[in-house]
Amino acid sequence: NAGVTQTPKFRILKIGQSMTLQCAQDMNHNYMYWYRQDPGMGLKLIYYSVGAGITDKGEVPNGYNVSRSTTEDFPLRLELAAPSQTSVYFCASSYRGGGDSPLHFGNGTRLTVT
Amino acid sequence: SQELEQSPQSLIVQEGKNLTINCTSSKTLYGLYWYKQKYGEGLIFLMMLQKGGEEKSHEKITAKLDEKKQQSSLHITASQPSHAGIYLCGADNSGTYKYIFGTGTRLKVLA
Numbered sequence: 001n002a003g004v005t006q007t008p009k010f011r012i013l014k015i016g017q018s019m020t021l022q023c024a025q026d027m028n029h030n031y032m033y034w035y036r037q038d039p040g041m042g043l044k045l046i047y048y049s050v051g052a053g054i055t056d057k058g059e060v061p062n063g064y065n066v067s068r069s070t071t072e073d074f075p076l077r078l079e080l081a082a083p084s085q086t087s088v089y090f091c092a093s094s095y096r097g098g099g100d101s102p103l104h105f106g107n108g109t110r111l112t113v114t
Numbered sequence: 115s116q117e118l119e120q121s122p123q124s125l126i127v128q129e130g131k132n133l134t135i136n137c138t139s140s141k142t143l144y145g146l147y148w149y150k151q152k153y154g155e156g157l158i159f160l161m162m163l164q165k166g167g168e169e170k171s172h173e174k175i176t177a178k179l180d181e182k183k184q185q186s187s188l189h190i191t192a193s194q195p196s197h198a199g200i201y202l203c204g205a206d207n208s209g210t211y212k213y214i215f216g217t218g219t220r221l222k223v224l225a
Contacts, residue, residue, distance in 0.1 A: 035215075041217060043157075043215040045212055045214065048212060058212055092157075092213075097206065100145060103149075103157070103204070
């Protein structure tokens with residue numbers, strides 16, 4: 001059972017480039033989340049999804065886009081990368097929402113924008 | 115919106131010592147989670163607390179949620195180097211399905 005899988009693990013982008021961070025889970029979870037973690041900081045919610053076809057903004061959505069065409073996949077798209085997007089990105093999923101079940105995290109994607 | 119504040123921000127203890135990490139919410143908690151993150155890795159779920167006054171233990175780690183459901187504490191007894199890492203509390207933001215996290219507590223245990 002793989003859990004939550006994120007690819008790639010590392011990436012260096014030049015300013016203005018675009019990329020997609022992949023996230024897949026095999027636990028049949030409806031709820032999926034994208035967070036970013038800056039050095040010495042906690043996690044900030046970028047986008048989340050409560051099911052296929054449904055997405056919503058979190059605390060820091062600017063500069064990012066998401067889609068949720070299947071239950072398993074929740075890719076995060078960065079358009080026109082900026083140095084401020086240098087961070088570690090975590091994808092997570094949960095069986096239920098509403099404070100009723102824990103989040104399962106991937107191992108993260110470390111992104112550097114130069 | 116709801117915010118989670120953790121204290122202390124960092125902690126260095128000698129192996130064998132006890133320690134406590136606190137997490138305070140600006141609003142009533144619907145569910146409070148504790149996670150541990152090893153440096154450079156993802157978060158690992160430790161415990162979930164839902165009811166006021168609830169207390170849970172796993173090995174040498176005990177977590178409590180106060181009666182008013184606005185503060186939680188994580189207590190480690192007889193700390194070991196394996197306890198080192200970043201501890202984060204997380205919660206559902208006022209029942210909106212937007213999980214939020216505290217800023218984390220960095221723990222270092224000296225052998």
